[in-house]
Amino acid sequence: MNIYDKLRERGIEIGDRVRVLRDNEEICGVLMPRYSIYEGENLLVIKLDNGYNVGIEVDENTKVDLVSKRERIVFKEEKVLFDKSKPKVSVLSTGGTIASRVDYKTGAVYPSLRTEDLIKMIPEIEGLVYLDAKQIMSKFSEDMKKSDWSLIAREVYRSMKDSYGVIVLHGTDTMSYSASALAFSIRNKNVPIIFVGSQRSSDRPSTDSYFNIKASIITALKAPFAESVVVMHGETSDSYALVHRGVKVRKMHTSRRDAFQTINDYPIAKVHVDRMELEIVGRIIRYRSNEEPVLMDKFEEKVALIKFYPGFDEGILDYFLEKKYKGIVIEGTGLGHVSNDIIPKIKELIDNGMIVTMTSQCLFGRIDMKVYSTGRLLLKAGVLPSKDMLPETAYVKLSWLLGNFKDLEEVKRLYLENLEGEINERLSLDMYPKWITDQ
Amino acid sequence: MNIYDKLRERGIEIGDRVRVLRDNEEICGVLMPRYSIYEGENLLVIKLDNGYNVGIEVDENTKVDLVSKRERIVFKEEKVLFDKSKPKVSVLSTGGTIASRVDYKTGAVYPSLRTEDLIKMIPEIEGLVYLDAKQIMSKFSEDMKKSDWSLIAREVYRSMKDSYGVIVLHGTDTMSYSASALAFSIRNKNVPIIFVGSQRSSDRPSTDSYFNIKASIITALKAPFAESVVVMHGETSDSYALVHRGVKVRKMHTSRRDAFQTINDYPIAKVHVDRMELEIVGRIIRYRSNEEPVLMDKFEEKVALIKFYPGFDEGILDYFLEKKYKGIVIEGTGLGHVSNDIIPKIKELIDNGMIVTMTSQCLFGRIDMKVYSTGRLLLKAGVLPSKDMLPETAYVKLSWLLGNFKDLEEVKRLYLENLEGEINERLSLDMYPKWITDQ
Numbered sequence: 109m110n111i112y113d114k115l116r117e118r119g120i121e122i123g124d125r126v127r128v129l130r131d132n133e134e135i136c137g138v139l140m141p142r143y144s145i146y147e148g149e150n151l152l153v154i155k156l157d158n159g160y161n162v163g164i165e166v167d168e169n170t171k172v173d174l175v176s177k178r179e180r181i182v183f184k185e186e187k188v189l190f191d192k193s194k195p196k197v198s199v200l201s202t203g204g205t206i207a208s209r210v211d212y213k214t215g216a217v218y219p220s221l222r223t224e225d226l227i228k229m230i231p232e233i234e235g236l237v238y239l240d241a242k243q244i245m246s247k248f249s250e251d252m253k254k255s256d257w258s259l260i261a262r263e264v265y266r267s268m269k270d271s272y273g274v275i276v277l278h279g280t281d282t283m284s285y286s287a288s289a290l291a292f293s294i295r296n297k298n299v300p301i302i303f304v305g306s307q308r309s310s311d312r313p314s315t316d317s318y319f320n321i322k323a324s325i326i327t328a329l330k331a332p333f334a335e336s337v338v339v340m341h342g343e344t345s346d347s348y349a350l351v352h353r354g355v356k357v358r359k360m361h362t363s364r365r366d367a368f369q370t371i372n373d374y375p376i377a378k379v380h381v382d383r384m385e386l387e388i389v390g391r392i393i394r395y396r397s398n399e400e401p402v403l404m405d406k407f408e409e410k411v412a413l414i415k416f417y418p419g420f421d422e423g424i425l426d427y428f429l430e431k432k433y434k435g436i437v438i439e440g441t442g443l444g445h446v447s448n449d450i451i452p453k454i455k456e457l458i459d460n461g462m463i464v465t466m467t468s469q470c471l472f473g474r475i476d477m478k479v480y481s482t483g484r485l486l487l488k489a490g491v492l493p494s495k496d497m498l499p500e501t502a503y504v505k506l507s508w509l510l511g512n513f514k515d516l517e518e519v520k521r522l523y524l525e526n527l528e529g530e531i532n533e534r535l536s537l538d539m540y541p542k543w544i545t546d547q
Numbered sequence: 548m549n550i551y552d553k554l555r556e557r558g559i560e561i562g563d564r565v566r567v568l569r570d571n572e573e574i575c576g577v578l579m580p581r582y583s584i585y586e587g588e589n590l591l592v593i594k595l596d597n598g599y600n601v602g603i604e605v606d607e608n609t610k611v612d613l614v615s616k617r618e619r620i621v622f623k624e625e626k627v628l629f630d631k632s633k634p635k636v637s638v639l640s641t642g643g644t645i646a647s648r649v650d651y652k653t654g655a656v657y658p659s660l661r662t663e664d665l666i667k668m669i670p671e672i673e674g675l676v677y678l679d680a681k682q683i684m685s686k687f688s689e690d691m692k693k694s695d696w697s698l699i700a701r702e703v704y705r706s707m708k709d710s711y712g713v714i715v716l717h718g719t720d721t722m723s724y725s726a727s728a729l730a731f732s733i734r735n736k737n738v739p740i741i742f743v744g745s746q747r748s749s750d751r752p753s754t755d756s757y758f759n760i761k762a763s764i765i766t767a768l769k770a771p772f773a774e775s776v777v778v779m780h781g782e783t784s785d786s787y788a789l790v791h792r793g794v795k796v797r798k799m800h801t802s803r804r805d806a807f808q809t810i811n812d813y814p815i816a817k818v819h820v821d822r823m824e825l826e827i828v829g830r831i832i833r834y835r836s837n838e839e840p841v842l843m844d845k846f847e848e849k850v851a852l853i854k855f856y857p858g859f860d861e862g863i864l865d866y867f868l869e870k871k872y873k874g875i876v877i878e879g880t881g882l883g884h885v886s887n888d889i890i891p892k893i894k895e896l897i898d899n900g901m902i903v904t905m906t907s908q909c910l911f912g913r914i915d916m917k918v919y920s921t922g923r924l925l926l927k928a929g930v931l932p933s934k935d936m937l938p939e940t941a942y943v944k945l946s947w948l949l950g951n952f953k954d955l956e957e958v959k960r961l962y963l964e965n966l967e968g969e970i971n972e973r974l975s976l977d978m979y980p981k982w983i984t985d986q
Contacts, residue, residue, distance in 0.1 A: 161917070205919075250884035250921055252857045281880035282857050342984060344976065350984060361979060362882045362912030369982045378984060389984060407858075415854040415878065417942060418691045418721050419846075427866050439854065441720035443801045445689035473801030478600070482689055503856060537783065540800060541980035543808045545781060545789060545817065545828060 123178030198267035204279025206306035249279025254407040257289035273328025280305040287354025291336035295402040323349030341365035351377040355530035406511035411435040444475040455489035562617030637706035643718025645745035688718025693846040696728035712767025719744040726793025730775035734841040762788030780804035790816040794969035845950035850874040883914040894928035
């Protein structure tokens with residue numbers, strides 16, 4: 109019998125507040141469900157008051173006591189009134205931290221957020237907007253596939269018809285990939301598509317869920333642009349959120365609330381959440397319009413993103429050749445290089461009809477393959493220079509192009525063209541951040 | 548007969564200043580060698596006065612005229628006097644932009660730099676230091692292999708015996724990988740090992756070669772630390788250089804002079820080149836000493852660095868299994884994740900004796916695989932969390948550990964241990980740069 113079963117016999121359940129005494133150390137917190145069925149029989153998980161979970165190995169000398177029974181979470185069956193004369197904003201939930209809540213009754217994480225919950229979370233939006241929430245999937249963003257991008261694209265496309273803006277709740281890990289996917293897969297966007305996530309879940313005191321969702325609603329209501337964007341905290345405090353162009357944003361920190369940052373461009377806008385204002389600070393590629401959006405929701409599965417590094421195994425390229433891949437985006441070094449000894453292999457891939465493109469692991473700056481002979485040989489072999497496109501965006505773009513266009517010359521032409529602001533022809537000096545010693 | 552041969556018949560040679568007239572457009576500059584033998588018969592390369600090269604297709608309507616003959620570069624056969632009573636600093640050249648110079652006589656790029664050239668470049672160092680320059684290889688840094696890391700390690704180790712510091716001239720593309728390799732492969736370092744490169748070659752007006760080399764010599768003379776570091780421009784102007792710990796630095800821009808930046812730590816020092824002063828601004832892991840350095844110069848070839856992304860092909864992991872790889876460093880998403888469906892495959896690799904570790908493509912922040920169930924399942928499968936190590940550093944470290952230690956438990960233990968400052972247990976808020984909107 110595992111420790112949870114033993115505690116249950118004593119009337120101590122998940123969600124209850126407990127005190128654990130071991131080796132003269134006292135730990136207080138809420139009893140949480142075990143991480144997984146693989147955990148040891150005697151591992152207890154406690155959520156501390158600072159929001160962190162700790163795992164405690166329970167032995168015969170460990171004492172676990174009940175401090176207080178869990179708070180019963182009961183949703184009042186109140187009818188939330190929607191004022192349909194207000195602008196409708198669609199909220200599509202895909203899962204992730206922002207759309208999850210621990211249910212202490214079952215111990216499960218609820219990966220959904222109902223319209224009612226949204227309204228309750230942010231009472232000041234009631235009356236301003238007619239929110240229409242829908243759960244379209246329930247995934248951690250690290251589990252997203254290209255087929256999920258297509259699904260999100262279809263759902264967003266459907267919602268755009270009668271919405272003033274579409275908000276997509278999404279896990280942060282691969283949010284920038286999905287935001288890029290939507291930038292390309294819905295042509296002629298007429299309203300903004302707003303990806304929003306959270307770095308700390310709603311059950312933690314430091315959660316950024318409410319702030320970010322509120323910022324996304326303000327963006328949906330006030331944005332003059334109709335692009336696929338990411339709205340997240342602009343800095344660590346609750347001062348403002350930033351609106352990043354989906355094709356130019358990257359998650360640059362594992363845990364900070366301001367993890368999302370625009371690379372090689374300015375963010376589009378700042379959202380002053382307290383004043384409920386949106387301030388344009390960057391360029392706008394596409395404005396709201398009455399155009400009819402066009403859905404092009406296919407993504408070619410056989411496209412890969414490959415990072416080059418010293419000691420890179422050329423056999424990887426053979427693997428993709430054998431598997432009949434159609435495209436490869438290389439994350440090369442510096443201005444767009446790989447070692448000279450693999451250039452013949454890359455040429456072989458291209459001669460076999462594969463499209464191979466070059467991005468840089470530096471992230472900042474522009475590919476320039478004309479400066480050194482290595483780059484020139486790669487150009488000669490037929491590698492496409494991705495200018496200042498992020499590796500992740502280049503990967504999504506090539507997957508999308510190969511999914512929707514049959515003519516390879518057309519694919520190559522469009523790859524080098526700026527479709528959604530993914531290429532910035534005017535990099536300015538201040539688009540490089542200020543590093544530690546400058547601050 | 549190609550255009551270069553035709554011009555030579557008219558007495559116009561590489562290095563001469565020419566004027567090209569085509570379609571009423573006039574281009575003036577220095578005639579440069581062709582990029583490669585693959586170029587078309589009629590392509591002419593001209594170096595403009597702004598330092599950039601342009602390729603011009605010459606047809607029957609194009610006129611090429613001589614403006615002036617090239618300047619004859621003659622090295623005076625003067626004897627440079629070395630004062631052996633001064634501290635000896637070894638300068639090992641591996642190639643790269645910093646160690647290259649176009650010879651207009653042959654059209655070839657000289658990938659070497661003689662001691663005499665160094666002294667001529669930076670006359671103010673004469674009398675301060677006894678420089679001993681040696682060319683140990685001549686490679687673009689994108690062509691560096693693990694065997695080159697070993698070679699550099701052996702040469703540096705040899706030079707350390709009687710030097711006050713060892714400077715390694717290196718291409719910038721993979722300089723941080725090599726600097727990490729040296730950090731691990733020479734134990735008990737007693738003098739600083741200083742990697743220096745340049746983002747613009749010495750024949751361009753905007754070159755940073757002299758500034759960076761001077762900064763590296765100041766570092767060799769004045770550093771109290773004995774670590775493997777990278778010394779490069781600290782900002783775009785010629786104000787100061789930064790000394791970055793090799794295991795914590797990354798090339799973050801394709802072309803800027805201040806491309807190298809420290810991630811998840813402070814740089815070790817600032818070099819005020821004009822005043823020839825070194826100011827410590829970060830932590831020092833190892834000081835100069837009389838300890839005997841120990842060479843451990845092996846790197847396991849069968850270690851790979853793999854970036855995870857949505858649509859990642861699990862077959863890649865099978866490839867590495869078949870090829871009997873011994874280690875894989877994953878560049879995962881967020882806090883250290885991959886999609887849940889490939890966790891069983893990762894477990895299979897580990898069960899087959901492979902060491903699999905996790906880093907984050909966010910670059911900033913720390914791996915924490917205990918927050919979400921995906922991370923916990925990965926830990927359960929045996930994946931090692933790399934804390935705040937850079938993916939590139941983690942790759943070098945695992946290659947080095949597997950190259951030098953037979954016991955896998957020892958390898959795992961050392962991987963998680965902080966050996967050379969590659970792990971920073973104290974990340975502070977200001978180690979995240981200030982982004983565009985904060986500036």
